[in-house]
Every structure is written in C-alpha cells, then in structure tokens.
Amino acid sequence: MGTISIIGSGGMAASIGGLAAKAGHAVEVTSRDAAKAGALALEIGADATAGGFGEAPSGDIVILAVPYSAALDVVRQYGEKLAGKILVDITNPIKSDLSGFLTPPDSFGAKEIAKVAPANTIVVKAFNTQNARVLASGPVQGHPLDVFIAGDDAQAKARVRRSLRASDCARWIPVR
Amino acid sequence: MDTGPLIMARTLEHACMLWLGLMAHSLKHGNFAIGVSLPG
Ligand SMILES: NC(=O)c1ccc[n+]([C@@H]2O[C@H](COP(=O)([O-])OP(=O)(O)OC[C@H]3O[C@@H](n4cnc5c(N)ncnc54)[C@H](OP(=O)(O)O)[C@@H]3O)[C@@H](O)[C@H]2O)c1
Numbered sequence: 001m002g003t004i005s006i007i008g009s010g011g012m013a014a015s016i017g018g019l020a021a022k023a024g025h026a027v028e029v030t031s032r033d034a035a036k037a038g039a040l041a042l043e044i045g046a047d048a049t050a051g052g053f054g055e056a057p058s059g060d061i062v063i064l065a066v067p068y069s070a071a072l073d074v075v076r077q078y079g080e081k082l083a084g085k086i087l088v089d090i091t092n093p094i095k096s097d098l099s100g101f102l103t104p105p106d107s108f109g110a111k112e113i114a115k116v117a118p119a120n121t122i123v124v125k126a127f128n129t130q131n132a133r134v135l136a137s138g139p140v141q142g143h144p145l146d147v148f149i150a151g152d153d154a155q156a157k158a159r160v161r162r163s164l165r166a167s168d169c170a171r172w173i174p175v176r
Numbered sequence: 177m178d179t180g181p182l183i184m185a186r187t188l189e190h191a192c193m194l195w196l197g198l199m200a201h202s203l204k205h206g207n208f209a210i211g212v213s214l215p216g
Contacts, residue, residue, distance in 0.1 A: 089185070092192045098200060101189070110185035125185035129192050146177050148191075150184035157178055 001025045004163060005057030007074060008065030009036040011132035012090055014043065016063050018136055019164055021046035028058050056081040061088060061163055063127075068093035068102055068109050075116050083118040086156045090127040110150070124151035124160050 004020040006013045009031035017027045017040065027048040031037035037050035051058060054077050062082060066074050068091035075082065093102040093109035103109055114123040126149045127135070135145065147164070151157045179188065 092196075093189060094193050094196065098193070098196055101193070103189075108183075108186035108189050110182055110189075114182065123182060125182065125188055128188055129195065148177050148179045148188050150179045150182055150188055152182045161178070 002061070002163070003028055003059035004061050004063065005030065005051065005059035006063045006065050007031075007053075007057070007078075008063075009033065009040040010065060012127065012135075013063070013065040014040055015132045015136040016065065016090075016127065016164070017044045017048065021048055023164060025163060026059075030055070030057065054078060054081075057085065059085075061086045061160060063088045063090060064113070065090055067091065071109070071113055072116050075113055080118055082121045084120050086122045086124055086153075086159060087113070087117055088127070088160055089113050089123055089125050092128050122151065122153045122156040124149060124153070124156050126150075126160055 001024045003026040004017070005028040006017050007030050009029055013029060017029060021027045021044050027041070027044055027046070028051045029037045029040045029044070029048060030051040030053045031040070032053050034050065034053070037053070041048040041050045062085045064071055064075070064087055071089070071091050075087070089110045091109050091113075095102060103112055110123055110125045114121070117123060127147055130145060130147055139145065149157050149160060
C-alpha cells in the first residue's frame with residue numbers, strides 16, 4: 001500500500017484521510033496551518049504524518065482538498081513538486097450564492113487545475129459529489145457509496161479507485 | 177464508478193450544482209457541508 005498525500009485539513013481531508021488510513025495506506029496531511037495538519041494526522045491515527053505545505057508530497061496520489069477558489073494558487077505554489085503525481089481534484093467550483101460557476105464558460109474546474117499543474121501531472125476528478133460526513137460514515141445499510149471518477153488516464157483512475165475502494169477492505173471502504 | 181474522460185468532470189461539477197440547487201430549494205436554509213454555502 002502506498003502513501004496518499006492530502007493538501008488541506010478540513011472536512012474532506014478528514015474523511016478521505018480516514019478512509020485511506022483504514023484501507024491500510026500511509027497518509028500524509030499538509031495544510032497552510034501546520035498545527036491543523038498535525039491535529040488531523042493525530043485524529044486520523046494509523047501513523048498518519050503531517051508534511052510541510054508546499055513541499056514535495058510523499059505520496060504518488062495527492063488529494064487536493066482545498067476550496068476551488070484557492071486551488072489554482074495552491075497548485076501553482078506546489079508547481080513541479082506535483083510532477084508525475086496523480087492529482088485528485090475534489091473541488092466544486094461553484095459560486096457561494098449558487099448563481100453560477102467560478103470557471104470560464106468554456107471550461108470546468110478540473111481542466112483549469114490541469115492547466116496550471118505540471119504537464120506530466122495526471123488530474124483525476126473524484127469525490128466532488130459526495131458529502132464529507134456521508135463519506136466518513138461508511139456504507140449505508142450495507143450498500144457501498146458511489147464515488148464518481150473522471151479522467152483521461154485509465155491507469156491513474158484505477159489506482160485512485162484501488163486506493164480507496166472496497167475489494168480488499170470492504171469492511172471499511174464504502175467506495176466502489 | 178468510472179464516468180469516462182476528464183471532460184466528464186464538467187458533468188460531475190454540474191451534478192453538484194444541481195444537487196445543491198435542489199437542496200437550497202427544498203430546505204430553504206444553508207451552510208450545507210459540501211464546501212459551498214447556500215443562500216438563506
Ligand atoms: N465538505 C463536503 O462535503 C465536500 C464534498 C465534496 C467536495 N468538497 C470540496 O472539497 C474541498 C474541501 O472542502 P472541505 O469541506 O474539506 O473544506 P474545509 O473544511 O473548509 O477545508 C478547506 C481546507 O482548505 C484550506 N484552505 C482554504 N483556503 C486556502 C488557501 N488559500 N491556501 C491553502 N489552503 C487553503 C483550509 O485551510 P485553513 O483551515 O487554514 O483555512 C482547509 O484546510 C472543496 O473544494 C469542496 O468544494 C467538499
């Protein structure tokens with residue numbers, strides 16, 4: 001099992017980090033607030049660690065768990081440190097008054113993130129339609145939750161699914 | 177569940193907007209925990 005790195009220490013970081021740890025992955029949490037990253041790593045347990053914000057993530061899979069309004073700047077800030085990584089975009093680029101999207105009309109969040117990421121970073125969209133608490137609370141009456149995944153690289157998608165889904169860890173991982 | 181190539185992310189982002197819109201309409205109050213605040 002590899003390492004999953006998470007950028008952000010909020011609700012989704014906690015849910016996804018918890019799932020990944022229960023599946024047996026090493027989890028690295030990074031946050032602009034080092035204390036929050038440390039606290040979340042402790043909460044996740046299973047030897048989860050806190051990494052330095054803006055430093056090279058230790059995992060090959062990096063979950064981008066910050067608001068879309070911050071995502072492009074954060075990805076730019078990491079820059080080449082995300083080269084070769086699978087970057088999982090979980091954001092919802094939606095205006096807070098629900099009047100529209102924060103993205104240009106001819107684009108979408110994952111595309112804008114891919115534009116600012118290094119050329120060999122593979123962007124995969126996942127988790128954006130799933131509520132953090134629902135995700136954390138696991139299967140509903142024994143049924144796994146559906147997490148929708150989109151991306152151009154089939155192998156990367158398979159790795160994201162494998163890293164967080166049921167097969168070998170059905171007891172813990174509600175994702176199919 | 178694999179929905180296809182990255183362009184499908186647009187649909188997933190729209191699906192979230194639809195979901196939030198339905199919630200806002202039916203609940204009429206906000207701060208739903210999907211990373212977006214709903215209007216009051
Ligand atoms: N909550 C859900 O149910 C849900 C569901 C699907 C998708 N999402 C998406 O998941 C992402 C994270 O949501 P969340 O609910 O986990 O949000 P959250 O609880 O508010 O956490 C956001 C995290 O992003 C960090 N952050 C905010 N602005 C930043 C900036 N400019 N630079 C660096 N870090 C910044 C915050 O750091 P500080 O703590 O220091 O502010 C915090 O660690 C969002 O894109 C959201 O749309 C959420």
